[in-house]
Amino acid sequence: MNDHSPHPIKLGGVHHAAYRCKDAKETVEWYGKVLGMEYTSAFSEDHVPSTGEYDPYMHVFLDAGNGNILAFFELPNQKEMGRDENTPAWVQHLAFRVGSEEELLAAKAHVESLGIDVLGPTHHGIFKSIYFFDPNGHRVELAADIGTDDQYAELKKVAMPMLDEWSETKKAPRHADWLHEIARSEHGNKA
CATH class of the missing domain: 3.10.180.10 (2,3-Dihydroxybiphenyl 1,2-Dioxygenase, domain 1)
Known part of the structure; x- marks a missing residue:
């Protein structure tokens, strides 16, 4: 495929993003109370539809606005939920x-x-x-x-050079240092 061909996949946005939760009801209530998210629907099965594996779950869906849906799975038969200890919180x-x-x-x-x-x-x-x-x-x-339209345009312009430099050096590229200057000027040197 050349650079001028349309991509064969045309995305229409994020259908939903799914995460694990410890307790589906607590999670639905928390996101409603804290962020005002509406609980819209749930699916619950004893067998995973895609694999047929026995693994009862409750899958809840919350409206995050603008057609974005945040979903959670409660998995009572799985090991206790943890986090990737090799990745900072x-x-x-x-x-x-x-x-x-x-x-x-x-x-x-x-x-x-x-x-x-x-x-x-x-x-x-x-x-x-x-x-x-x-x-x-x-x-x-x-x-x-x-940000301003000009700032967003500048970030888009330097995105690929920044990625290329990072890939080579694994050190923070300096292409958008002006972002840090903006933050420092508003809050002293606490950017």
């Missing part, structure tokens, strides 16, 4: 968009009012984020975009 996370910095700060106040520890806001140059954990140990991020 901050790496694997679920990130959701909020509409503005004001909404981000209101979300932080709401989450903290529920007794949940919140980190941030953290300034990433073109967006700001807060972070906290769900009852399953999944890190959740709420992010508010604050």
Whole structure:
């Protein structure tokens, strides 16, 4: 296939992203109370449809807005849920968009009012984020975009050179240092 041919797969967005949970009901209630997500549907089987394997499960689906669905599996016959100990806890996370910095700060106040520890806001140059954990140990991020069209265009322009340089050196490329300067200028040197 040459570079001018259309790709044979045309995606229409994310149908759903699925993660494991310790307790389906607790998870549905937490995401409703903390993030306002609507519980939309569930599937439950004793045998996995794709493999036929006996492994009872509850598969719950939550509306994350804009047609995005977050799903969870409760698997009572599997070993206790853990996490990849070779990957830092901050790496694997679920990130959701909020509409503005004001909404981000209101979300932080709401989450903290529920007794949940919140980190941030953290300034990433073109967006700001807060972070906290769900009852399953999944890190959740709420992010508010604050960048300009020119900044997003510049990031797209340097994306491939950055990836190429990273692939060769395994050191952070300097192509988008201006992002860090933006964050530092707003918060002293705490970027």
